[in-house]
Amino acid sequence: MSTQVPAGYKWWTGGKSPYNVSYGKLMMWIFLLSDTFTFGALLISYGTLRVSQPYWPDPNHVYNTFPFMGEANLPLAFVSLMTFILIMSSVTMVLAVHEGHRRNRAGVEKWLLWTILGGFMFLGCQAWEWTHLITGHHPVLIDGVVQEIGTTISRNPFGPVVPGLMHDGHPVTVPGPVGFGGFFFGITGFHGFHVFSGVMLNILMYFWTRNGRFDRQGHYEMIEKVGLYWHFVDLVWVFVFLCFYLI
């Protein structure tokens, strides 16, 4: 595809692709544009509801735990690790695509496996974080009684602190905005579903590579298309990370 073209070459005259890409890649690009609008709508909805609330939990306070570290206060450490894993899986995907260009089947297989592993690790981290949020109970003052509740789509323990009230050595809060959990689980879940789909696609690509399908076709373009999708999912995570953990 990337052959030298003379200057003044007319791309739009028909009989060829104006962008010098196959229809399959073009479709993937347009699909990603469409999916951008899906995520965009969800994130903008989150933003509008969030700014309409008088109080919103501080992410540094909500996401401050790390597996096996007990009660240590490590704000955003775990999510940084998750993000690092996902970005590294994009790097291995790039390497898989690169080996595909060189038509090196063994190289493609190796880097696809690393990408699949990265994807599963990210999903595992997400599962841990969800579980921790749902089961990690915090004392909240509800109807005059202190109750221990976790973060779910309809409950949120991270409201403003009740001055002077302690429970088992923890400050007691009032319930926080319920939209917090709804949007957090909704949007990270929707993103996680995309990652999961990407991992499944990568596994399919791995088996197709192994049985020589792309060698028979003479090119590894399918790996590139799945790679585009994988990088997109990665890019979306950057925005999810920004909107839920940093702001």
Place this chain on the structure above:
Amino acid sequence: MSNEIAIQPGISGHEVHEHHEAHHHHETFITKYIFSQDHKMIAKQFLITGMIWAIIGGLMSVLFRLQLGYPDLQMPWLEDIFGHWAKDGKITPEFYYALVTMHGTILVFFVLTAGLSGTFANFLIPFQVGARDMASPFINMLSYWFFFAASVILMSSLFVQTGPAAGGWTVYPPLSALGDASQGSKVGMDLWLVSLALFVVSSLLGGLNYVSTILNMRTKGMTMTRLPLTIWGLLFTAMLGILSFPVLLSGFILLLFDRHLGTSFYLSDIVLNGTKILPNEGGSPILYQHLFWFLGHPEVYIIILPTMGIVSEVMSVNVRKPIFGYTAMIASLFAIALLSFLVWAHHMFVTGMNPFLGSVFVLLTLLIAVPSAIKVFNWLTTLWRGNIRFTPAMLFCIGFVSMFISGGLTGIWLGNSTLDLHLHDTYFNIAHFHLVMGVAAFMGMFAGVYHWFPKMYGRYMNNTLGYIHFWVTLICAYVIFWPMHYEGFAGMPRRYFDYMGWESFKQFAELNKVISFAAILSFLVQLSFVFNFFYSIFKGRKVTTTNPWGATTLEWTTPIRPGHGNWPGEIPEVHRWPYDYGKDGREFIMQTEPVGKDESSH
């Protein structure tokens, strides 16, 4: 990637041809008619599914027009058919709301989006850009079958005990989010949401194919400015769908969560039926309206842009003149497509939005009048001093322009936020959008069906029935919708079950009878079109030449009954734009004819 390998990647066009000829008789019934990957067959599948939906949706309007025209009449046969939905021969209020909701959903999405774009994008894009099939015939087939699944689910919702969705076709929460709030918000609402989600997938798969086929698969010489306007209309339609439907999907996902998981995206501070206090807080029903109308407004252009393209093409063929202002037509399509994303809040002037924000949306909305007017003037100028052949397709083109003007002008009224405060949700609004995107889109669709029927089935439709179809439809459309403007001025709200309890609306009792009579008549005449369509498939007059209308575009260079792959030999090369009519003393010059040495430029 060249066009030759569209169908069978990896082999040349010549081999495609031989492959096709050699294996033609091996096509089974299932691969040819059911799970077909041929764009022509998929187009027919969309068209016939759309027609079935149109009959059902039209029949629903007949039922609720019976209620509106004759609120006191008892029709025991209704109870025989619908049981407790029509107790004592009268439609119940729940049934009425279900009927108007499903009428809107079916006509907007299943008929005028899938039935229209699905038919003509599939049928015309490969033909008119000069491709053997869509970029991905397999994804194209999936697009139809997702639509089919959506259809089955929506159809099944008509038969559940609590009935289909019944909160209006926009399904605004909180009504649609709370199953306890009404009959129509129970399982019927879930089926509605699932069906529409599948519909979005179908639309996306179709749209990806349409855009990449138009951009990538054009034959040699087919520059973008040599594309027929049908293709331009379908290109912008597909782009609108690709960018706006996902936002609707997001809105539906959140709505489903609110319905079943106890989230509070759209719900806050609700007391249900005066007794039950709901725990939801912090959500905003207005958020749903934003998400819905971000699709909802482009959606009306998804409906009308394909018909604008069809009308431009069919009109030019039948006035034997080039379309007036080809470039202006493309530019105005582009302007309309772009502006359609920036005007959604004009559906929400009465939600209590900031008046300053409202005025921005008023300005942007009124701007759409400019490209729309450019198109109207171009059509009128194309007709001007044309050598018009009054085929049924041509009559429907003229009907389209008439409807588009009548309905479009009232859009300028409704686009003003101050006027909209009075006219919002009245019959004025009903009249406006039925004329400008309902009847007008149907007229354009009929024009397309009558015009391309010979290419679809190798036979003509019956002209006499076509003329009757056109005139009765045109007259009935005005008889139905013109008086609704007056009712709307008087403040008569839409979606009410019975108006006779209001002194101010009693004056319209007789008028409503007239409207209902015309609605029933126009429904019956559509059945004559359906009869004409199916009768002509088998018994219509046979087409004897490849180019019966004397048109210039590529689909008329294929055999009368083209096989899978469209052209038996090489795909023709294109040398000129598609509107060389009445040039240098010749009636028409096909796009495939090289430009002569002494030819004048257009």
